[in-house]
Amino acid sequence: MADSAETQELVYLVTGGCGFLGEHVVRMLLQREPRLRELRIFDLHLGPWLEELKTGPVQVTAIQGDVTQAHEVAAAVAGAHVVIHTAGLVDVFGKTSPETIHEVNVQGTQNVIEACVQTGTRFLIYTSSMEVVGPNIKGQPFYRGNENTPYEAVHRHPYPCSKALAEQLVLEANGREVLGGLPLVTCALRPTGIYGEGHQIMRDFYHQGLRLGGRLFRAIPASVEHGRVYVGNVAWMHVLVARELEHRAALMGGQVYFCYDNSPYKSYEDFNMEFLGPCGLRLVGTRPLMPYWLLVLLAALNTLLQWLLRPLMLYAPLLNPYTLAVANTTFTVSTDKARRHFGYEPLFSWEESRTRTIRWVQTVEGSA
Numbered sequence: 001m002a003d004s005a006e007t008q009e010l011v012y013l014v015t016g017g018c019g020f021l022g023e024h025v026v027r028m029l030l031q032r033e034p035r036l037r038e039l040r041i042f043d044l045h046l047g048p049w050l051e052e053l054k055t056g057p058v059q060v061t062a063i064q065g066d067v068t069q070a071h072e073v074a075a076a077v078a079g080a081h082v083v084i085h086t087a088g089l090v091d092v093f094g095k096t097s098p099e100t101i102h103e104v105n106v107q108g109t110q111n112v113i114e115a116c117v118q119t120g121t122r123f124l125i126y127t128s129s130m131e132v133v134g135p136n137i138k139g140q141p142f143y144r145g146n147e148n149t150p151y152e153a154v155h156r157h158p159y160p161c162s163k164a165l166a167e168q169l170v171l172e173a174n175g176r177e178v179l180g181g182l183p184l185v186t187c188a189l190r191p192t193g194i195y196g197e198g199h200q201i202m203r204d205f206y207h208q209g210l211r212l213g214g215r216l217f218r219a220i221p222a223s224v225e226h227g228r229v230y231v232g233n234v235a236w237m238h239v240l241v242a243r244e245l246e247h248r249a250a251l252m253g254g255q256v257y258f259c260y261d262n263s264p265y266k267s268y269e270d271f272n273m274e275f276l277g278p279c280g281l282r283l284v285g286t287r288p289l290m291p292y293w294l295l296v297l298l299a300a301l302n303t304l305l306q307w308l309l310r311p312l313m314l315y316a317p318l319l320n321p322y323t324l325a326v327a328n329t330t331f332t333v334s335t336d337k338a339r340r341h342f343g344y345e346p347l348f349s350w351e352e353s354r355t356r357t358i359r360w361v362q363t364v365e366g367s368a
């Protein structure tokens, strides 16, 4: 919990505070933001774990709400000094409609911006995504690029389109006058593939491996690099930006920052095996066991099955045309913009990040 030595005067709001990243942001704020007086957690689905947070010196206010409802957002934002907006539909598996993804990720973000303007909140940090940049629809690699690397960020899938639109809204809102006459200061953080305690997709891979007798079968060449970043370091970057945004508004306002740490550059599957291997799984094959055209066919078949089964059930496997394309396209970042602009250094080393994630996988139901 925060050290009470400093004046506890600030009110923070975290939207999506019960999600995978959001929970880590909430816990990081309570541990490392000594100026917190109140921490508001706004989410469609509140977690039971919130109760344990209400025993500390910081007032923790759980707010069940929907970012698509402007009045609910405005009520939650009113009086907050800082808003960290992580809420969103992270759906690349066809679980929800494109319209719903847009409504939550774009309109929801617009509602957060307008709430800041109308109620006088001056600092807004938006959790964007690497997907705002790529991989693009042409499957062009982005090899250890940075925030200034030229790249044709063209998308067709609803999720990256929604993240790109929302990020643009946030950056364009920088400098708008809020209630009280002062300017709104915004910035956007772009995590690459986040991993760590609570990562649902890692859990899905683990269960898939258990169902296949402790084996996973390589589908992606080991040479395809996919950027990954530990959730604790992403949370730390959010806390640091929220702390520095006021004093460095001229430098940081309207800026985007990739979230990065010292996690190694590997393929998505090989990276996952850093955690699943020590938990008893084995990745079969030094090369993809199927030709790419067969994977494309199977991914298309999954899309057809999803459509046929929709009246009966939700069929949303990991393999679909979009996930295959993303996994099969190199996208890694190499940047120090966050360090240069607000002194970011990863809080957790690769070794610590790996150990924490392995320990978490070992607690996942069904683990040996």
Ligand SMILES: NC(=O)C1=CN([C@@H]2O[C@H](COP(=O)(O)OP(=O)(O)OC[C@H]3O[C@@H](n4cnc5c(N)ncnc54)[C@H](O)[C@@H]3O)[C@@H](O)[C@H]2O)C=CC1
Binding pocket: 015, 016, 017, 018, 019, 020, 021, 022, 042, 043, 044, 045, 065, 066, 067, 068, 085, 086, 087, 088, 089, 090, 104, 108, 127, 128, 129, 130, 163, 190, 191, 192, 193, 194, 195
């Ligand atoms: N997981 C990843 O690898 C990456 C995630 N991101 C971004 O990070 C943010 C958080 O992602 P995750 O924690 O992975 O997802 P998550 O699905 O675990 O968390 C999202 C949270 O938002 C809440 N939410 C969804 N719709 C809502 C609504 N209408 N109103 C209020 N709350 C709502 C959900 O209940 C959930 O608690 C998202 O904006 C996502 O785009 C960015 C890059 C990578």
Ligand SMILES: CC(C)[C@@H](O)CC[C@@H](C)[C@H]1CC[C@H]2[C@@H]3[C@H](O)CC4=CC(=O)CC[C@]4(C)[C@H]3CC[C@]12C
Binding pocket: 090, 092, 128, 129, 130, 131, 192, 193, 194, 201, 219, 220, 226, 268, 269, 318, 319, 320, 322, 323, 324, 326, 327
């Ligand atoms: C079935 C195999 C082809 C398997 O390798 C598929 C893996 C696939 C589920 C993941 C590969 C890349 C992931 C995405 C990437 O890390 C970027 C993301 C950023 C976000 O903002 C949200 C999550 C995601 C889209 C992430 C989702 C899972 C993958 C597609």
